[in-house]
Amino acid sequence: MTAEPLFALWVYLAATPLAGLTLTLALYALAWWCYVRTGMHPLANPVLLAVMLIIMVLTLTRTSYQTYFDGAQFVHFLLGPAVVGLAVPLAREWRSVRRLAWPIAVSLLVGSMVALVSAVGIGWLLGATPVTLASLAPKSVTAPIAMGIADKLGGLPALAAVFAVSTGILGAALGKYVLDACRISDWRARGFALGLAAHGIGTARAFQVNADAGAFAGLAFALHAMLAAILFPLGFWLLRAG
Amino acid sequence: MSPFLAGITWLLLFQCAGEALARLTGMPVPGPVLGMISLFFALLVRPSFALSLATAADGLARHLSLLFVPAGVGVMLHLHRVADEWMPIAVALLVSTVLALAATAWTFQYLARRIDPADAERTS
Numbered sequence: 001m002t003a004e005p006l007f008a009l010w011v012y013l014a015a016t017p018l019a020g021l022t023l024t025l026a027l028y029a030l031a032w033w034c035y036v037r038t039g040m041h042p043l044a045n046p047v048l049l050a051v052m053l054i055i056m057v058l059t060l061t062r063t064s065y066q067t068y069f070d071g072a073q074f075v076h077f078l079l080g081p082a083v084v085g086l087a088v089p090l091a092r093e094w095r096s097v098r099r100l101a102w103p104i105a106v107s108l109l110v111g112s113m114v115a116l117v118s119a120v121g122i123g124w125l126l127g128a129t130p131v132t133l134a135s136l137a138p139k140s141v142t143a144p145i146a147m148g149i150a151d152k153l154g155g156l157p158a159l160a161a162v163f164a165v166s167t168g169i170l171g172a173a174l175g176k177y178v179l180d181a182c183r184i185s186d187w188r189a190r191g192f193a194l195g196l197a198a199h200g201i202g203t204a205r206a207f208q209v210n211a212d213a214g215a216f217a218g219l220a221f222a223l224h225a226m227l228a229a230i231l232f233p234l235g236f237w238l239l240r241a242g
Numbered sequence: 243m244s245p246f247l248a249g250i251t252w253l254l255l256f257q258c259a260g261e262a263l264a265r266l267t268g269m270p271v272p273g274p275v276l277g278m279i280s281l282f283f284a285l286l287v288r289p290s291f292a293l294s295l296a297t298a299a300d301g302l303a304r305h306l307s308l309l310f311v312p313a314g315v316g317v318m319l320h321l322h323r324v325a326d327e328w329m330p331i332a333v334a335l336l337v338s339t340v341l342a343l344a345a346t347a348w349t350f351q352y353l354a355r356r357i358d359p360a361d362a363e364r365t366s
Binding site: 024025028032045046047048050051052054055058065068069072073075076078079080081082083084085086087088089090091092094099100102103104106107108110111114115118119120122123126127128129132136139140142143144145148156158159161162163164165166167168169170171172174175178179181182184185186188189190192193194196197198200201203204205207208214218220222225226229230 | 321
C-alpha cells in the first residue's frame with residue numbers, strides 16, 4: 001500500500017473538528033492518568049501536562065491552532081456552564097460563608113492588592129517595559145477579565161492571557177507547598193487562597209483535593225473577578241481624572 | 243429527563259441570563275460569572291433546586307481542569323512574545339503568586355480562627 005491514501009485520510013481527519021476534540025480528550029486522559037499515578041502530585045498538574053503534550057503534537061504535525069480549536073471549542077464551551085455551576089457547592093457552604101463574611105472580604109482585598117502590587121513592583125524593579133507591566137497587573141484574575149483590564153491599562157490582551165494562565169498553573173502547582181510552609185490547616189483558607197491567586201485553574205486543583213476547599217476557591221474566583229471588573233476600571237478612571 | 247440533562251439545561255439557562263445581564267447593563271463582567279451569582283441567589287431562595295443541578299454541576303466541577311486545556315494551548319503559543327523579557331516576567335509571576343497565596347490564606351485563617359476557633363481546625 002502506498003502512503004497516498006493514508007495521507008489523504010490524515011488530511012481529511014485533521015480538517016474536521018473530530019481531530020482537535022479527540023486530541024484534547026485523549027491527551028487530557030493521559031495527563032490525568034499521570035496525575036493520578038503520582039498520587040495527584042501538584043507538580044504533575046493535568047492542565048500543564050495536557051497543554052504541553054498537545055502543543056508538541058500540533059508542532060510535530062504542523063497543525064494550526066485555529067484548526068485545533070475548531071474541535072477543541074466544544075470542550076472550551078463547557079467552561080461557561082461549569083462556572084455557573086460553581087454556585088451549587090457555594091450554596092451548600094452558605095452558612096459557613098455567611099459567618100465568615102468578614103474574613104472573606106478582608107482576605108479578598110488583601111490578596112488582590114498583594115497580587116497586583118507585587119507583580120507590578122517586581123516587574124518594574126527588574127526592568128520590564130510599561131506594556132508588560134500593564135499586562136502583568138491583572139494576572140491573578142480569570143483570563144477574559146484580565147484581557148479587558150490589560151487593554152484599558154495600555155497592555156496587550158494576548159500577553160495578559162498568557163500571564164493569567166501561567167499564574168493559574170503556577171498557583172495550582174505550588175499552592176500546596178506555599179500553604180504547608182505557612183501552616184494553613186483550614187481547608188477553607190487553602191481553597192480561598194487558591195481561587196484568589198490562581199483563579200479557575202487553582203479552583204480546579206482545590207476541587208480535586210477537598211470539597212470545602214473547592215467551594216471556597218470558587219467563591220474567591222468569582223469575587224476576585226467581580227472586584228477586578230469593577231475596581232480596575234474605577235481606579236483607571238480616577239487616575240485619568242486626577 | 244435525566245438528572246444530568248436537566249442540570250445542564252438549567253446551567254445554560256442561567257448562563258444565558260448572565261450574558262443578557264452583562265450586555266444590558268454594560269457591566270464588564272463575563273456572563274458566566276453573573277450567571278453563577280444569579281444561580282447562587284436562586285439557590286438561596288429555593289435550596290431544594292440544588293437537587294436537580296447537583297449531578298451536572300458537580301460533574302463539571304470535577305473536570306474543571308479539562309475545560310482550561312484548549313485556552314491553555316492557545317495561550318502557550320504566544321509565549322514567544324515574552325522571550326525578550328522572560329526573566330523579569332518569570333520572577334514577577336512566581337514571587338507574586340507565592341506572596342498572594344500566602345497573604346490570602348494567612349489573613350483568612352487568622353480572621354476565621356477569631357470567629358470560630360473550633361471550626362477552623364477541622365481538616366476533613
